[in-house]
Amino acid sequence: MDATIITNIFGEFSAMAPMIIMIIGALLMPALYFTTKKRGVVGGALVAFILVSLAVNVILLLGGYVGTYAGLFQYDAFSGLMILLFQIVAFLVALVCTSSIEVTRLHYGAFASLLLGATTGMMFVATATDLVVIFVGVELTSISSYVLVAMKRNDPRAAEAAVKYVIIGGMSTALTIYGLSMLYGVTGTTNLAEIAVSLSTAGFSWAFGIAMITMIAGYGFKIAAVPFHMWAPDVYEGAPTPVSIFLATGSKKMGLVVFFKIFLIMFVAGASVASFATVEMQYLFAIIAAITMTVGNVVAISQTNIKRMLAYSSIAQAGYILIVMAVMSEYALTGGIFHMFTHVFMKGGAFLIVGALICAGIGEKITDYRGLAKRAPFLAFAMLLFLFSLAGIPPLAGFTSKFVLFSAAIYGGDGATSQWVWLAFIAILNSAISLYYYARVVKAMYIEKGTATDKIKVPKAFLAAIVICVAAVIVLGVFPQIILGPASEAAAALFSLV
Amino acid sequence: MIPIEFFLAFAAILFAIGAYGVITKTNTIIVLMCIELMLNAANINFIAFSGFLGDAMGQVFVIMTISVAAAEVAVGIAILLNAYKIKKTTETDSLTCMRW
Numbered sequence: 001m002d003a004t005i006i007t008n009i010f011g012e013f014s015a016m017a018p019m020i021i022m023i024i025g026a027l028l029m030p031a032l033y034f035t036t037k038k039r040g041v042v043g044g045a046l047v048a049f050i051l052v053s054l055a056v057n058v059i060l061l062l063g064g065y066v067g068t069y070a071g072l073f074q075y076d077a078f079s080g081l082m083i084l085l086f087q088i089v090a091f092l093v094a095l096v097c098t099s100s101i102e103v104t105r106l107h108y109g110a111f112a113s114l115l116l117g118a119t120t121g122m123m124f125v126a127t128a129t130d131l132v133v134i135f136v137g138v139e140l141t142s143i144s145s146y147v148l149v150a151m152k153r154n155d156p157r158a159a160e161a162a163v164k165y166v167i168i169g170g171m172s173t174a175l176t177i178y179g180l181s182m183l184y185g186v187t188g189t190t191n192l193a194e195i196a197v198s199l200s201t202a203g204f205s206w207a208f209g210i211a212m213i214t215m216i217a218g219y220g221f222k223i224a225a226v227p228f229h230m231w232a233p234d235v236y237e238g239a240p241t242p243v244s245i246f247l248a249t250g251s252k253k254m255g256l257v258v259f260f261k262i263f264l265i266m267f268v269a270g271a272s273v274a275s276f277a278t279v280e281m282q283y284l285f286a287i288i289a290a291i292t293m294t295v296g297n298v299v300a301i302s303q304t305n306i307k308r309m310l311a312y313s314s315i316a317q318a319g320y321i322l323i324v325m326a327v328m329s330e331y332a333l334t335g336g337i338f339h340m341f342t343h344v345f346m347k348g349g350a351f352l353i354v355g356a357l358i359c360a361g362i363g364e365k366i367t368d369y370r371g372l373a374k375r376a377p378f379l380a381f382a383m384l385l386f387l388f389s390l391a392g393i394p395p396l397a398g399f400t401s402k403f404v405l406f407s408a409a410i411y412g413g414d415g416a417t418s419q420w421v422w423l424a425f426i427a428i429l430n431s432a433i434s435l436y437y438y439a440r441v442v443k444a445m446y447i448e449k450g451t452a453t454d455k456i457k458v459p460k461a462f463l464a465a466i467v468i469c470v471a472a473v474i475v476l477g478v479f480p481q482i483i484l485g486p487a488s489e490a491a492a493a494l495f496s497l498v
Numbered sequence: 499m500i501p502i503e504f505f506l507a508f509a510a511i512l513f514a515i516g517a518y519g520v521i522t523k524t525n526t527i528i529v530l531m532c533i534e535l536m537l538n539a540a541n542i543n544f545i546a547f548s549g550f551l552g553d554a555m556g557q558v559f560v561i562m563t564i565s566v567a568a569a570e571v572a573v574g575i576a577i578l579l580n581a582y583k584i585k586k587t588t589e590t591d592s593l594t595c596m597r598w
Contacts, residue, residue, distance in 0.1 A: 132559055139566045143573050150577045159581040160593045166574045167529055171520055173570065174536030177563055178513055181543035181556075185506075188551045190559065207506075234596045308596075 003063025006056055015067040015075035018057040018083055019123045025049030026116035033109025043098035046112045050094055050119075054087045061486075071191065073127045077493040081486055082126035082257050085341060089250035090119040092348055092465050093242045099459035101359050102152065102240035111151060115246070118144035122254040125261070129497065131180050131190040134258055138176075138222065141254055142169050145247060149239040161238025168221060168231040176218030182211035192265045193498045199266060203276060212281070215262070216288075222255030223318045226292040236311035237364075241355030244307060248314045248351060249344045256321055256340065260333065265497055268328045278328070286326035290426045293319030297433045305364050309437060310350055313390060316434060317343050320402065320427055323409050327420050333491035334484065335405035341483050342397040342476055346389040349469030353383050356462035366441055371450025379458065380445045382470050387438040389473050392431045397476035402431065404484070505546035513539035526581075526588045530574050537567045 003014075010017045025046070033042050061080035068074045093115060097103045103111060121140030128134045146169060150162035184190055186208045187198040202208070217228060224232035236244045263285075267278045296316030303309035317339075324336035354364065356379065362368050373380040389398035406427055412418030476483055512535055519532030541560045548556025578588060585592045 132555070132562055135559070136562055136566065139570070143566075143569050146573050146577060150580060153580060154584070156584050157595050159577075159584050160595045162577045163526060163581045163593060166570075166577050167520075167526065167533070170530065170533040170570055170574060171536075173566070174513075174516065174533050174540065177537060177540040178543065180559070181509075181540045181547065184544065184556055184559070185547040185550075188547075188553060190555050237596055 003060050003065035006059055006063075007065070007067075013069065014060070014065065015069045015073045015127060017060065018053045018087070019120050019127075021049060021053040021056060022116050022120045022123065025053075026113045026120065029112040029116065030109040033107075033112070039098055039108045042108055042112050043094070046094045046097075046115070047091070049116065050087060050091050054084070054091065057083050057087060068129070072130045072133050073124075074129045074497070075127055076497075077486065078490040079127040081337065081490040082253075083123045085253060085344060086119055086122040086126065086250055089246060089253075089344055089348065090115060092344075092352070092468070093246045093250075095465045096352060096355060096459075096461050097242045099359065099461040100240065100242050100355055102355070103242060107151075111148070114144045114148050118148065118246070119250070122250060122257075125254050126257055128261065129192050131184070131192070131195075131262075134261065135177065135180060138219075138254065138258060139173060141251060142173070142222070145243070145251055148243045148246065149235055151243070152240055155238075157238040158240070159238075161235045164231050165235045172218045172221030172228070174218075175214045175221075179211045179214035179218060182207045183215070186211060192261065196265050196267075196498045199276070208277070212277070216284070219255055219258050219262075220288070223252050223259070223322075224315050225288050225318060225322065226295040226315065229292070229295070229315050232315060233308045233311040236314070237305060237307045241307070241351060241358060244311075245348050245351040245355070248311065249348045252314065252318055253340050253344070256318065256336070259322075259325055260336070260494060263325060264328060264333065264494060268495070282326050282328055285322060286420065286423050289319050289322035289326055290423060291319075292316070292322060293427060293430045297430045297437075300434070301437045303437070304366055306354055306366050306369070306441065307351070307364050309366070309441075310347065310354070313434065313437075314347060316430060317347065317390070319430075320405060323405055323420070323423060323427065326423055327409050327418070329408060330488070330491045330495050331411070332405070332408035333494065334488045335401065335408045337487040337490055338480070338483055339401040339405050341487075342389070342401040342473070345469045345472040345476070346386045346396075346398055349466060349473065350383060350386040350390070352462060352466050352469065353379055353386070356458040356466065357456070359462065360456045360458050362456070366444055369441060369444045370448040371453070372445040372456075374453060375450070376456040376458070378463075379456070379466070382466050383445065384442050385470055385473055387441060389477070391435040391438045393435075395474075395477045397473045397480075400477050400480040402427075404480070502546055502550045505542060509539040509542040509546070512536075512542065524590045526578050526590055527575075529590070530571060530578070534567060534571065537563060 006017055007014045066076045118141045121137045124137035146166045149165050152158035187195045220228040293316045296312050300309050300312035321336050321339055324332045389396035392399045392402045406424045409420040409424035516532045516535030520529050523529050544556040544560045582588055
């Protein structure tokens with residue numbers, strides 16, 4: 001496909017074309033709601049705007065378009081693929097939010113506007129080549145998601161989740177901006193490539209150490225890495241389920257993209273440019289990754305609420321993806337991007353089923369899922385697929401992406417094993433632990449007998465979204481080359497940014 | 499000219515006071531105010547470095563931070579108000595619906 005169709009329309013703003021469409025949508029949604037007062041119209045327009053933006057992005061991505069704007073944005077294979085990921089998340093949420101009973105009583109125009117705004121922030125982060133853009137993009141997403149979490153206004157759990165989220169989020173913003181200011185002082189620039197060049201000749205200074213610690217802590221809150229994870233289960237449990245999907249699959253991926261952008265470019269991008277602190281940072285990230293996946297999986301075992309269990313499993317999954325930050329190789333980044341895509345479909349799908357069942361009047365406790373296989377055979381089977389994919393059972397997508405990710409930690413080049421074999425060992429051990437609590441849900445659905453026996457009816461939009469996720473989980477597992485090719489191109493593009 | 503260390507030490511003290519407040523205070527409104535202190539510490543850093551390096555980008559960053567902080571407080575106060583309507587208190591000790 002040819003990217004000139006888009007570049008003819010948007011001219012020098014082509015690098016921002018997908019975001020421009022989303023921003024127009026975000027501004028139009030409240031007006032549309034006030035004039036029509038119909039949720040169906042706003043929901044349709046919301047999905048339409050996301051699909052148009054998605055189409056523009058796919059044309060640019062397949063056309064191999066590379067463009068910059070004002071030295072702040074760069075659209076390349078990496079940004080294009082990450083934007084695609086965020087648009088898929090937004091599409092899944094937009095599809096189901098009109099039919100979810102948890103969103104009905106809200107001010108729907110505001111919900112649609114905030115959803116588009118939050119997605120735009122993520123997309124800006126994906127294209128950023130400057131710290132200012134990363135900071136503002138992250139804040140656009142965070143502030144929009146504070147409101148999204150608080151939208152169930154009369155629910156005490158939602159109110160409490162929102163208070164916790166806004167305080168922890170504000171704290172992480174303050175830590176981040178302090179770190180960014182120190183980094184600006186050390187390197188004298190806010191451009192990522194220039195920072196990498198500047199650091200390649202610098203020596204250790206206390207300001208640099210403070211910058212690294214506060215930035216890892218601040219952005220660690222955003223991806224819920226242990227020990228900065230305590231807000232995540234509360235917020236995912238209290239928020240309306242469509243918003244939980246958005247946070248667990250979208251917002252967390254944005255934090256990981258920030259990690260890739262800032263730290264990978266700073267420490268390893270370009271063979272000639274390597275910072276003095278690379279080895280120390282690799283060990284720091286390896287320890288964070290190992291602790292994150294272990295704590296996430298071990299605490300998930302004792303959970304009785306399924307949303308909370310999925311939240312802890314999300315923490316563990318972020319730990320797996322943090323392996324990329326320890327290994328810091330192009331192959332590992334390929335695996336990380338692949339796992340981010342499969343995680344969207346399997347975790348998103350599992351949350352979608354929880355949301356669909358809440359609409360049908362079934363609670364959030366694992367015990368409420370007893371005998372589900374008799375009452376809703378398709379939903380139970382889809383849940384089984386998603387959970388087994390999360391645990392990493394072949395031939396599902398979760399297995400393939402974990403295989404690529406963990407093999408990056410084992411493979412050290414030229415047939416030698418790398419120094420990160422122990423990290424891969426911990427990750428594989430963790431996958432075995434995770435199978436225990438996923439299997440508990442499967443046992444409740446298929447083996448234990450429930451009290452009710454009537455068939456469950458769920459909204460059609462939820463079914464459509466779940467079918468998309470099931471198809472993606474199976475297709476990506478059997479034909480991983482669909483995403484592996486673009487992912488390795490994206491990894492190469494990020495590493496050649498300097 | 500005042501040496502840059504003075505600015506950095508001032509900002510570091512401000513940041514530490516803010517962080518101490520966030521950790522110890524039990525009133526959520528005071529916690530939000532302490533977060534503002536931490537943000538302003540970073541602003542002072544940026545302006546000091548900007549003047550010291552003769553580079554305008556630091557001041558651009560400060561304008562961004564101020565607008566982001568304003569948006570964050572607006573949303574934060576609205577959320578606290580909503581929680582106050584339900585729980586009739588702004589103490590952090592009241593946030594006990596969900597734990598572990």
